Amino acid sequence: MSLQFIREEGLDIPVALDVDVVVCGGGAAGIGAALGAARAGAKTVLIERNSFLGGVATATIMPIFLMDLEHVNGFTKELITEIIRRGRAWSGTVLNFDPEAYKQVALELLCDAGVEFLFNTFVSRPIMEAGVIKGVIVENKSGRLAIMGKVVIDTTGDADVAYRAGVPCTFGRESDHKIRPLTINFRIGNVDFSKVVEYATQRPEEFSPDPLAQVLEMDKKCLRITGFFELVEQARQRNELDKDCHYIRFEGVDVDNGVTTVNNVRVYDLDPTNGFDLTRAEIAGRKQVELLFKFIKKYIPGCENAFLIDTSANIGVRESRRILGDYILNEQDILNEKKVPDSIALIYRRHIPGQEMHNPDRQEGSSTDHWARTLYKKLFSFQVPYRSFFPKQVENLLVVGRSMSQDHQADTWTRGMYCLIVLGQAAGILASIAARNNIKARELNVQNYRDQLYRQNILIE
Template sequence: MKVMDADIVVCGGGPAGVNAAIAAGRTGARTMLIERYGFIGGMSTAALVYPWMTFHTLSGKQVIKGIAQEIVDRLMAMGGSPGHLRDTVGFTNTLTPYHPEMYKVLAVDMLKEAGVKLMLHSFMDEVRTADGEIEAIQLATKSGKIRVQGKLFVDATGDADLAYQAGAPCLVGRGGDNLTQPMTMKFRMRGVDLQKVKQYMIDHPDEFYHKTPFDELTHLPLSGIQGFKKHWQNANLPINREQVLMFTGPAEDEVLVNTTRVQGLNGLEVEDLTEAEELGRKQVLMVAAFMTANLPGFENASISNVGAQIGIRETRRIEGAYTLQADDVIQGRRFDDVVARSGYPIDIHDPSGKGVTAAWVQGDGAYDIPYRCLLPRKVRNLLVAGRCISTSHEALATTRLTPSCMATGQAAGTAAGLAVRQGVSPAELDVVLLQRELVAGGAVLA
């Protein structure tokens, strides 16, 4: 069996893993990033999760910067993003459109600049541990099995696959029944007359989300639409949602539709995932046909792209040194060991019903994510970033959003690099030193 080694091994090439690997590489640590697909981006590219929401609080203060903002800046420079736009759905203050194909290329460029060894088409299928530490992981690849050894590991798989296989305690779903937020097959449509859509929104505000900034629509670029309630209700489709949700771009006649909903299936079970893919793609055709037949502005629209896989909001998460709670989010709680902040509200897509449960952040509009949420129990040389950090089911409904995942990715990668440099475990790392390094890297911690 081929053997490879690195100081830091990051599993999962989504936004959290990309930012973790870049951050780790920039500390000078020999870093390797493992990704199962043939491209980077995770849910942002494979599942068309778009746009990125949000880098700001509801009042407009930016609380996520660092590597995440660097990515946005570089995308803007290459014509791959307009930057942060006003959210015309009204759920957040801003959202950030991006071109997924440009993001795929830029992310690899930035990984290479940081000296990261990238391994695509590599599926982690085994974890070897001894005395509470990971010794190596095994990859299944086209060229056979590969053993990857490392000093420290970062789990950015989204599903806590590495942590779980290493023996770290994990949780799934909400308390009581372990049901998770539904999966969504996202798709794009081209040929949309967005000016006609905007005019319909202005003329029929009662059909759209009540927080939509109607008085600003005449001069704001249309970035998101949630509504067409009467059209949706009259269609009576077998999809457990109350209305249509979509976001515009990146092209001028294009939307990303986030309206399908697959409930009651477990994203950790291969047979459930298989069924979810089937149901999701059938729903895509159903929703697209409904939109072209019924919605103003969609008369000449057609499907242009469907996700390579279904989008997954929630699966497994670790039980860490601290578990972020809903009250921590709502109260805008501060922590001495803060390593990231977020202003995104709690946003729970009902695991079994039609609705979405939302709760907004009080105080200054942002809450802290403590370093302890990145530290799994029982595995000393492992950090976790992204969707599978230590939270309650309710708190996960905000930390799972892409900018937050980017921020915890930068925190985990920086911590891993510093721990390797000092020869200590992540739990032994001086948090003040970590915070100083994060701030130097552009992160917002206050």
């Protein structure tokens, strides 16, 4: 970093909006938060740097929820049910959806709820007054603007607002601060999935035995394919694939149109909260896309005539900063299904023993990687405490999504988008109550407001 500085002249920044709840970031947690707040009666604005909603689901073309329809609740269920009704999502052991339909339906439902939007707008810093957040400064084509709000919800994924408010944060795995890999996803079309499925069915040893990673439900048009281990290993030895690539995964499959997302780019050891590292990651990721696409076309049966449709607008970030909050949710709480007095949501997951999903150590999918080669054990559920949204030192700021207060391993279980939509929604409802009653959000006794969460179909216990 340069040691030289340029001093910025003092600016009078126009106040463009003054609302009850400001939601910063329109990914999984952000769409839940904005919808929850607006439906609970708050004047709500959602600010997003892209021109569309969805975050990783759309900007990183990651169109799959790793849960069945029966075990999702709240806005997740409403959103996916509407996309299924429009014939653009497919339900089976997992839920596949068309990311374009996701963008559209999420936007329509949030508009119907009365949410205001500011797209193509970057949230650059919080407006603070004596330890209380009063709004945020944003930048867009209009220049620099102030957006004032009684409660601010940081759903940027990287805790951008909280970090700039001086909230203490951790980064990545506690032991060494390494993070899960960054990924540019891409979509291919004109794949003959009947051939791919035939190949996979004839060679089960070549694919993951985990029924959540290997879903071959052609009758339901629900596919997720993980493996081609031997083909990949051979190509890796020939330097036809990146050295960290150990398997191929097709997911979010649209069987009828022969379309799938390929989730295999892995970029390690770069910091997505550093603008230069993020740029290096985008460049490194694109090199891998080229190799992967060539490999798939050349070696995977059913993909001979495939073409590249698109690559993700933003490289996908699985992990970066997390705030140190009033309560740090940990893996043991989750696996022990610990009951918490301030539960704001009950989340279902499937348990894979000893799982380290997307290991920061570059072994993902290799023969030594437990995760890619084991069976899931059981369906279980866990509660999420309201305290895990609250950064220390700052009032009326909630941080929800992957950067909330939890440890590296807890994130394995909370990171599913179907989970974060509901956590966002619960945070939005409670933020709305705090804003409209002029109560500090941290001081709400959640038990008194459970009916409001139930009213929006959120399970708590």
